[in-house]
Amino acid sequence: MSDKMKAVVMRAPNQYGVEQVEIPVPGYKEVLVRVKAVAICGSDPKVFSGGYLSINWPPAFPFIPGHEFSGEVVALGEGVTEFKAGDRVAGEAHCGCGYCANCKAGHYNLCLNYGRTPLGHRHYGFTYQGAYAQYNAYNVKSLTLLPDNISFEEASLVDTAGTAYQAIRLTGVTPGGYSATFGPGPIGIFTMQIAKAMGSKTIMVGRRERLQSARKLGADHVVDYEGVKDVVAAVREVTGGIGADEVFECAGTQEAVLQSLRCAKKNGSVAFVALPATDEMMIPVKTMVMNQIAVHGSRANPNCSAKVLELMSRGKINAKDMITHQFALDDIHEAMKTFVNRIDGALKVVVKP
Numbered sequence: 001m002s003d004k005m006k007a008v009v010m011r012a013p014n015q016y017g018v019e020q021v022e023i024p025v026p027g028y029k030e031v032l033v034r035v036k037a038v039a040i041c042g043s044d045p046k047v048f049s050g051g052y053l054s055i056n057w058p059p060a061f062p063f064i065p066g067h068e069f070s071g072e073v074v075a076l077g078e079g080v081t082e083f084k085a086g087d088r089v090a091g092e093a094h095c096g097c098g099y100c101a102n103c104k105a106g107h108y109n110l111c112l113n114y115g116r117t118p119l120g121h122r123h124y125g126f127t128y129q130g131a132y133a134q135y136n137a138y139n140v141k142s143l144t145l146l147p148d149n150i151s152f153e154e155a156s157l158v159d160t161a162g163t164a165y166q167a168i169r170l171t172g173v174t175p176g177g178y179s180a181t182f183g184p185g186p187i188g189i190f191t192m193q194i195a196k197a198m199g200s201k202t203i204m205v206g207r208r209e210r211l212q213s214a215r216k217l218g219a220d221h222v223v224d225y226e227g228v229k230d231v232v233a234a235v236r237e238v239t240g241g242i243g244a245d246e247v248f249e250c251a252g253t254q255e256a257v258l259q260s261l262r263c264a265k266k267n268g269s270v271a272f273v274a275l276p277a278t279d280e281m282m283i284p285v286k287t288m289v290m291n292q293i294a295v296h297g298s299r300a301n302p303n304c305s306a307k308v309l310e311l312m313s314r315g316k317i318n319a320k321d322m323i324t325h326q327f328a329l330d331d332i333h334e335a336m337k338t339f340v341n342r343i344d345g346a347l348k349v350v351v352k353p
């Protein structure tokens with residue numbers, strides 16, 4: 001094996017391209033993964049454009065983004081007993097330090113040593129070198145073995161599906177009840193699919209091609225917000241006037257925030273999953289008090305990978321049909337353009353290093 005690899009290296013905001021760089025060497029409890037597929041996340045274009053520099057994503061240049069990946073273990077660092085060469089794995093972005101109070105409680109997405117690389121924390125593709133590369137070294141904590149019937153392409157959607165799973169774990173799902181999702185992007189469609197797998201009747205609020213994709217992927221009811229006068233009334237009507245038991249806000253807009261809280265039933269739950277562009281938004285407090293609405297902020301996907309792989313493996317959720325486009329690593333700009341401009345109905349775009 002040569003000691004060089006291809007990687008998408010970002011040198012400044014909006015300045016990135018494929019370069020030859022050193023292959024990383026796996027350290028203690030790390031394995032070297034040959035990356036087979038990386039899914040473009042909604043956050044990636046904003047990382048590439050420097051939109052998160054204020055929160056140190058990335059902390060310095062040059063930097064290799066990318067965090068929704070799958071691949072094959074090719075070499076083991078010191079102390080690795082969990083994996084062997086040839087293992088097929090899916091990855092996740094968050095790797096906690098492992099010993100802070102939050103990590104010990106299983107909330108490694110909220111590691112108290114966030115960003116402290118020397119203490120073992122990694123947020124791959126954000127604070128630490130990521131997956132738009134032929135190889136990367138990953139801590140064993142960030143990897144999960146793939147079932148045989150899951151392809152690398154499907155497995156690159158584990159991070160996305162896990163983010164949906166986390167929201168559902170926080171709200172719970174009412175079997176035989178109604179769940180509503182705002183925003184038929186990849187995370188929104190996975191919340192709908194998982195809620196449906198758990199016996200919920202699903203309502204998706206969105207528009208255009210993506211709403212059609214949600215319908216094809218199983219949404220029981222769709223509400224086109226461009227086609228109705230009152231979105232809240234339309235969602236409530238589907239539920240017989242009562243409101244949705246659980247609501248997932250995956251759009252991140254002010255309107256969707258207000259509507260999601262207003263279409264939950266009395267004593268219902270709402271999870272905020274989308275990371276909006278601004279911190280301060282209006283919420284309907286009177287409605288929330290009068291209807292006793294429980295609200296959850298939901299971040300990332302701790303301890304979700306094995307669960308969503310099981311759901312995929314058993315055919316309970318469909319990752320395959322969410323992948324609309326695939327590109328080689330060399331075509332990273334074309335891949336980003338296709339994803340950002342939603343060319344040809346692009347939903348999930350996968351890059352193959």
Ligand SMILES: [Zn+2]
Nearest residue numbers: 041042068159
């Ligand atoms: Zn992501």
Ligand SMILES: [Zn+2]
Nearest residue numbers: 097100103111
């Ligand atoms: Zn920690």
